[in-house]
Amino acid sequence: MWQHPDMPDFDEGDGDKCKAWFAEQGLEVMMDSLEYASPEIADRYFESNDPDCSYWEPDRPDGEGWYCLAIHDTDDGPVCWWARRVTTP
Template identity: 35%
Template sequence: MSIKPELVERCEGGYWMHSQFPRTEVDSEVEGWVSKNQLESHFVFMESDIDEDEHPAYERYFHTGDPDFHDWEPGKPEGQGWFVGGIYETEAGPVCAWLRPISESLKETFLNAHKQAVKAAYDYFCACDVGDERIQASEVYERIRTATRIGG
């Protein structure tokens, strides 16, 4: 992946764009860029991310019409590897485009599946009677359990 996280230094109004993020309002162009760069995207809109009664940026932006949302800190999606692609304005209001390499979500999927496999192998081992089948189940369980260890 050639797209790397960059230091986010927002302007006085709260805007910021990654140097490689496409400068376009066409969703399909952004989606194409995300796909081409093997990224996953998640868009967090200020309107649904903060409480309108408790956050001054909401009042300023949506009620007063002031385009300043510098004090909005966008909520980060669950999972590892997310970084900011841009914090900018859309027709629906301010949005934060979060990005991460597709490999991060695949890694999460793999590790979750591995945990399930370890549990299933252990349950199988426990269900086996003492003897050859239990010995084989023990060996399978041990191989699965240690399969994600780095360096042996």
């Protein structure tokens, strides 16, 4: 659906490669799923059989510095990957 232009394309099964890339970039990553959005949003998406989820506003994680890294479809519907730089004390 969309991803940050600097993020490589990962295939299904590339979990270790993906985690390694996050670590190399110094990123902390959190995921939000449309599947767990409000019933109105989730039902609208799953009952429409339409891939458009532009009306969904994924929940940003608590804290500062989070930005949307990617929104893509899964077998369970769209997910949003939020990322931020890892800060060291």
